Amino acid sequence: MDAENLEKINDLLEADVAIKENIKEQVTEFDRKTRALSGVLNRIHSTRPEQIPALLDSALPTLESCHETTAALASIIPANQFWKWKEMWSNSLRTAVFSATLVEYLQRGGLLSLQQVADALGIKPQWQDRFALSVEDYLHGVITLVNELSRLAVNSVTLGDFEQPIRISLFVKEVFAGFAMLNLKNDLLRRRYDSLKYDIKKIEEVVYDVSLRKLAPSTKQQA
Amino acid sequence: MTSSSSPGSRDSVLRAFESFRDDLDDHNDRRERIIKSSRDITNLSKKLIFLLHRTVTEDPTEFDDRVLGQRAAARARGKLIEIQSLFAALRDELVGDRFWRYQRNVSPGLQEYIEALSFAHYLEHKTLISYNQVQSTLTDRDGVPYFPLPLEDYLLGLADLTGELMRFAIAAIPRRGGRQKASDVCGFVRACKADFEGLTPYFKELRKKQSVTAQSLAKIEDAAYTVVVRTSEFDLPPELLDDLVAQTIVRAADHGNFGDESRRKRGREYEYGMEDD
Numbered sequence: 001m002d003a004e005n006l007e008k009i010n011d012l013l014e015a016d017v018a019i020k021e022n023i024k025e026q027v028t029e030f031d032r033k034t035r036a037l038s039g040v041l042n043r044i045h046s047t048r049p050e051q052i053p054a055l056l057d058s059a060l061p062t063l064e065s066c067h068e069t070t071a072a073l074a075s076i077i078p079a080n081q082f083w084k085w086k087e088m089w090s091n092s093l094r095t096a097v098f099s100a101t102l103v104e105y106l107q108r109g110g111l112l113s114l115q116q117v118a119d120a121l122g123i124k125p126q127w128q129d130r131f132a133l134s135v136e137d138y139l140h141g142v143i144t145l146v147n148e149l150s151r152l153a154v155n156s157v158t159l160g161d162f163e164q165p166i167r168i169s170l171f172v173k174e175v176f177a178g179f180a181m182l183n184l185k186n187d188l189l190r191r192r193y194d195s196l197k198y199d200i201k202k203i204e205e206v207v208y209d210v211s212l213r214k215l216a217p218s219t220k221q222q223a
Numbered sequence: 224m225t226s227s228s229s230p231g232s233r234d235s236v237l238r239a240f241e242s243f244r245d246d247l248d249d250h251n252d253r254r255e256r257i258i259k260s261s262r263d264i265t266n267l268s269k270k271l272i273f274l275l276h277r278t279v280t281e282d283p284t285e286f287d288d289r290v291l292g293q294r295a296a297a298r299a300r301g302k303l304i305e306i307q308s309l310f311a312a313l314r315d316e317l318v319g320d321r322f323w324r325y326q327r328n329v330s331p332g333l334q335e336y337i338e339a340l341s342f343a344h345y346l347e348h349k350t351l352i353s354y355n356q357v358q359s360t361l362t363d364r365d366g367v368p369y370f371p372l373p374l375e376d377y378l379l380g381l382a383d384l385t386g387e388l389m390r391f392a393i394a395a396i397p398r399r400g401g402r403q404k405a406s407d408v409c410g411f412v413r414a415c416k417a418d419f420e421g422l423t424p425y426f427k428e429l430r431k432k433q434s435v436t437a438q439s440l441a442k443i444e445d446a447a448y449t450v451v452v453r454t455s456e457f458d459l460p461p462e463l464l465d466d467l468v469a470q471t472i473v474r475a476a477d478h479g480n481f482g483d484e485s486r487r488k489r490g491r492e493y494e495y496g497m498e499d500d
Contacts, residue, residue: 001418005353012354012374013425083323110232113239129320135246174233178240183248 019085022076027089030069034095037062041102045155049164056103063103066096067122074124074131082130090137096121097133097141102148109167111175114138136189139179143192146172150199153206162215165206172196172203250324253316257328264309264332268339271302272387275342280394288404296347303343303360306336310361314369322370330376337380342387349407351381351415375426382419382432385412389439396450405447412440446471 001009040059047055077085100120104112112120118133149168156164176196184190209215278295285291310333317325337357344352357380358372392408395401416436423430449471 001351001415002353005351005355006418008354009374009378009422013422016374017425080320081323082320084326111236111239113235114243135243139243174236177233178236178243181237181240182244183251185251 019076019078020088023073023085023088026069026072026076027092030066030073030089030092030096033062033066033069034092034099037099038095041099044102044106044152046159048159049156049161052106056106059099059103063096063100063120070122070131071124074127077130080129082128082132086134086137093121093133093137094140094144097138098144098148101142101145105145105149105171109171111142111171117141139189140192142175143179143189143196146175146196146199150202153203157206157210157215162210165203165210169203169207172200176200253321254325254328257313257316257325260309260313261329261332264306265335267302267306267309268332268335271299271306271339272342274298274302275339275346276387276391276394279346279391280398286399288400292346292349296343299339299343303340306339307360310336310369311363317370326373329370330373333373333376334380334383337377338383338387341381341384342391345384345388345411346391349411351411375428378419378422378426379428379432381415382429382436385415385436386439388412389443392443393446396446402447402450405443409440409443409447412436416440 037059040055040062043055044052073089097117100117101112104110104116114133114135117138118125121133123131123133149172153165153168156162156168179193179196182193184193275295275298278298279291282291285294313329317329322329340357340360341352344350344356354372354374354377357377358368361370361372362368388408388411392405395404395408416433419429419433419436423433453471
C-alpha cells in the first residue's frame with residue numbers, strides 16, 4: 001500500500017472512531033435518563049390511581065431532558081449516516097418510546113403516534129437522514145408498553161382499581177389489531193409480536209376474574 | 224391520537240399501522256431486490272476471478288509477465304464494466320440515507336467485486352489498488368459516486384485478494400520464471416498483511432481473514448523452500464528441473480488448503496483449470 005492510500009485509510013478510520021466515541025458519550029447519558037424514567041414509571045404498579053397523575057408529572061422533566069440528547073446525537077452524525085450508527089442508541093431510544101407512550105396512555109388513555117413520540121423526544125424532521133425515530137424502534141417501544149400494561153392490569157386490581165384492566169384490555173386489543181396488519185419477517189420484532197398474545201391472555205384472565213365477581217362497573221359505563 | 228378506546232381511536236390506530244405496513248413492505252421488497260443484485264454481482268465477480276487465473280496460466284508459450292498481465296486486464300475490462308453497471312443500476316435503491324440501511328446486503332457482492340478488481344489490477348500493475356481508485360470505478364461520468372465505498376468492504380475485499388494471489392503464485396511455480404514470480408507475490412502479500420495488521424483492531428472480520436492469509440503465506444513459503452531444497456540436490460537440465468518442481472508443488476498442495484475459508488468459498492469446482500465458465 002502506498003503512503004497516500006494508507007493516509008486516506010487512516011483519515012477515514014479516525015473520522016469514524018471519533019464519531020463512535022462521541023456517540024458513546026451521548027448514549028451513556030441517554031441511557032441514564034431512560035433508566036431514570038423507567039425507575040419512576042415502575043412505581044405505577046404500587047401507586048393508587050388518584051396519585052398516578054402526580055407520579056407522571058414527576059417523570060415529565062426527565063422526558064423533556066431527552067431533547068438535549070437527541071439534539072446532541074443529531075449534531076454528531078454526518079449527513080445520510082443515520083442507519084450506519086443507529087444500533088448504538090436503539091435500546092435507549094426504544095425505552096424512551098415506551099416511557100412516552102406509557103405516560104400518554106395513563107394520562108389520556110390513547111396510543112401516542114410515531115410523530116408525537118418523536119416530538120416528545122425533541123426529534124426534528126430535518127434530522128431525518130441523521131437521527132430519526134424509525135418505525136421499528138417505535139414498534140418495539142409499543143410492544144414493551146403492552147408488556148407493561150399486562151402487568152399493570154394485574155396490579156391495578158390488587159390496588160383496588162377494577163376499571164383499569166377493562167380499559168387496558170380494549171386498548172391492547174386495538175394495538176394488537178394494528179400489529180396483525182403488518183407483514184413481518186422472522187426477526188426480533190416478529191418474535192416479540194408473537195409473544196403479545198400471552199400478554200393479551202393474561203389481561204383477559206384479569207378481566208374475566210373482575211367481571212365474574214362483579215367487581216367492575218358494568219360495561220355500558222365505558223366510552 | 225384520540226383518547227381512550229373509541230371507534231375513532233381504533234380507526235386512527237389501524238390507519239397508522241397501515242402506513243407502517245407500507246413502510247416495512249417497501250423496505251423488505253427493496254432489501255430483496257438488493258440481495259438479488261448482490262448475488263448476481265458475486266457470481267460475475269467469481270467468474271472473473273477464474274477467468275483471470277486461466278488467462279495467466281493457460282498459455283504454455285507465453286512467459287512474459289507483462290504480456291500476460293495486459294492480456295488479463297484486457298479480458299477483465301468488459302466483465303468489470305458489466306459488474307459496475309449492476310452497481311449503477313442499484314444507485315436509486317441506495318440513494319441518500321438508504322445506502323447504510325442496506326450496506327450489509329450490498330457488502331458480499333461488493334467485497335467479491337473488489338477482490339476481482341484488485342486481482343486484475345495486480346496482474347496489470349503489480350500494485351495494490353487504492354481506495355480512491357476503487358471508489359472511482361463505482362462513480363458515474365459526472366464524478367458522482369453510486370454510493371460511498373465503506374472502508375471495511377475495501378479492506379475485506381483486499382484481504383480475500385491475498386488468497387487468490389497465493390493460488391496464482393502456486394500455479395506459477397512450475398512454469399518458467401515461476402519461482403521468481405512466486406517470490407514476488409510472497410513479498411507483496413507479506414507487505415499487505417503488515418499494512419492490514421494495524422487496522423485489525425477496528426474490523427473484527429479483518430482479524431479472521433488475516434489468520435487465513437497467514438496460513439496461505441506459510442504454505443507457499445513451505446512450498447518455495449521445498450523447491451529450493453529439492454532442486455539443489457540435482458544438476459539437471461531446466462526442463463527436467465521444472466517437471467520435478469511441478470511434482471513437488473502438487474504434493475505440497477495436496478497436504479492442505481490455501482486457507483480453509485477460501486476453499487469453502489470457492490467450492491469443489493475450483494481445481495486449477497477444471498472449472499467451467
